[in-house]
Amino acid sequence: MPPTTSAADTAPKTYAWEIRASGLRVRVGRKKMAVDGLDLALGTGAHGLLGPNGAGKTTLIRALATVLRPAGGELELLGTSVGGLGDHRALRRRIGYLPQEFGYYKRFTVREFVEYMAWLKEVPKADIPAAVQRAVERVGLADRADHRMKTLSGGMVRRAGIAQAIVNDPEVLLLDEPTAGLDPAQRLRFRELLQELGRDTCVVVSTHLVEDVAAACSDVVLFADGRLVFQGTPEDLAAAGGPEYPGDSPLERGYSALLRNNGQQGGTW
Amino acid sequence: MSAEHASMRLIDDYARGDTEMAADTVWALEAHLETCAPCRSRLAASVATEAPGIAALVDTVRAGLEPQLDAAVRRPSRRHRPRWVSAWLTPVMAPWLAMTVAVTLMALLLDALSSPTLFGDASPMVTIAPVLPLCGVAASWSRGLDPAHELTASTARAGLPLLLRRTTAVLVVVLPGLLLAGWLTGTMTAAQWLLPSLAFTSTALALGSVVGVTRAAVALVAAWGVVVAAPAWDAGLALLALEPDQLPVWGLLLALGIGAVIARRNAYSVL
Structure with a gap:
């Protein structure tokens, strides 16, 4: 049975952007400012967050997931300011988050794990079994739902992680390197899921695989040294590059062109 | 119906699937069949005779x-973990609780076996009782011990209510x-260690809003060992801090701890 619409579903949005940051600064450790003066506005759709290693992608996603507190600037999620010591409870119910290195309890089955996460996200008790089943089916783990997490392969664990992220039907979905460990067939399936989710959700996917972005994202955010380098469609990114830049595809050439013009020489790697 | x-x-x-049936008739018939068992059985009989x-x-x-x-x-239904258990405990806390119980038993054993000259008047039981709950509290909200800490920290329930649970x-x-052991x-009355252990727990939670619960608990255990327990053991004296006339001090500490936790209740949502 499809979920019935509630007043909250049909209420008009009171914000222009699901995610809006201006001058956002997020500190990692004591000294390093991993996100330094970021201006960003993201609406509904699938947004690919690209950047070299150490660009601050994970830190940005953790700040968006309200795990890290911003050190400065402004961050608004779903129209709510995420600043100081506010109560984030209502906001967090509407966020889905898959960390890069996500831990889980090995003895839980997939269903127990997703159920537990649904409970933590305050999904109404009566809706939990159906929501869990739906999330598990969407990532193609229905036949493994009663297997323990420790018996799953790396790709399946990652899919279980995606299932827990979407179990509460989030309006902002944050996925940190979700395609790591997925085989090519699963990656194709994941891109389909991403396109499907991007229709009514603000999805932010951090990745270092340019082809993932090309296939599944409507919008590219290029990020280096804690600052925004470029935001636009994948076509814009491809157009930025030329044959003189390194890369095997137009998108990769655009990626290296933008990073080089930004003064990113990179090391020997 | x-x-x-x-x-x-x-x-x-x-049953024959006649094409000339009007769409609204089919629709009404199917709606009726969904709720009417007698008509469904007549349909089954009709399929057998009319549409071989x-x-x-x-x-x-069916044969295939x-x-x-x-x-x-x-599948044999496996033992299902009751949901209320994971609502109150995480699987990583279980070993720590087991360890706490084991420590209690060890202290009990030491108490029973040792001569009074070894530890003086301070029995091991009394010495560890006030800080024993802190081990479990530290394990309950620890980034290092809990693999799902990152996931938990981003959810709606993260924060003071979950910590209190x-x-x-x-x-x-x-x-x-501890009650049983006492x-x-x-060797000890309940009031002697109950109030200090609650006071320590509330202080750990209060300090936890600033430096993290695990760090606060570890620091308190260390402070208790260095400042109070070790000198008393060394001198072979009873613990002065747990004498009945010190109880108001512990009561004050408990009240201060609870007050601080309430005042900083929103600080726990970001840990």
Whole structure:
């Protein structure tokens, strides 16, 4: 049975952007400012967050997931300011988050794990079994739902992680390197899921695989040294590059062109 | 359902799949069939007589599926973890609680075996009782010990309510053990260690809003060991800090801890 619409579903949005940051600064450790003066506005759709290693992608996603507190600037999620010591409870119910290195309890089955996460996200008790089943089916783990997490392969664990992220039907979905460990067939399936989710959700996917972005994202955010380098469609990114830049595809050439013009020489790697 | 039923002619037409049936008639008939068992059984009989082709097809499919259906045995339903358990405890806390209980037993054993000259008047039980719940509390909200910490920290329930749930679970396990041990040894009255242990727990939570619960608990245990327990053991004296006339001080500490936790209740949502 499809979920019935509630007043909250049909209420008009009171914000222009699901995610809006201006001058956002997020500190990692004591000294390093991993996100330094970021201006960003993201609406509904699938947004690919690209950047070299150490660009601050994970830190940005953790700040968006309200795990890290911003050190400065402004961050608004779903129209709510995420600043100081506010109560984030209502906001967090509407966020889905898959960390890069996500831990889980090995003895839980997939269903127990997703159920537990649904409970933590305050999904109404009566809706939990159906929501869990739906999330598990969407990532193609229905036949493994009663297997323990420790018996799953790396790709399946990652899919279980995606299932827990979407179990509460989030309006902002944050996925940190979700395609790591997925085989090519699963990656194709994941891109389909991403396109499907991007229709009514603000999805932010951090990745270092340019082809993932090309296939599944409507919008590219290029990020280096804690600052925004470029935001636009994948076509814009491809157009930025030329044959003189390194890369095997137009998108990769655009990626290296933008990073080089930004003064990113990179090391020997 | 309603006393009205579909006519036999209508059901026969439907079974044959007559194309001239009006769409609204089909729709009404199917809606009725969904809720009416007698009409469904008449439809089944009608399919057998009116549409032998369909009946044969259904039989073939059934014959083909039967071996598979027989082979499919229902998975033995495994022991399901009751949901209320994970609401109060995380799996990583279980070993720590077991350890706490084991420590209580060891102290009890030491108490029973040792001569009074070894430890002086300070029995091991009294010495560790005030800080024992802290071990469990530290484990309940630790980034290092809990693999799902990152996931938990981003959810709606993260924060003071969940922390209090887990703390309560620790106290529910640890305090009865201590009560029993105190009653068995007879070396300490409940008030003597109960108030200090609650005071320590609330202080750990209060400090935890600033430096993290695990760090606060570890620091308090260390402070207790260095400042109070070790000198007393060394001198072979009873613990002055746990004498009955010190109880108001512990009460004050407990009240301050609870007050600080309430004042900083929003600080726990970001840890």
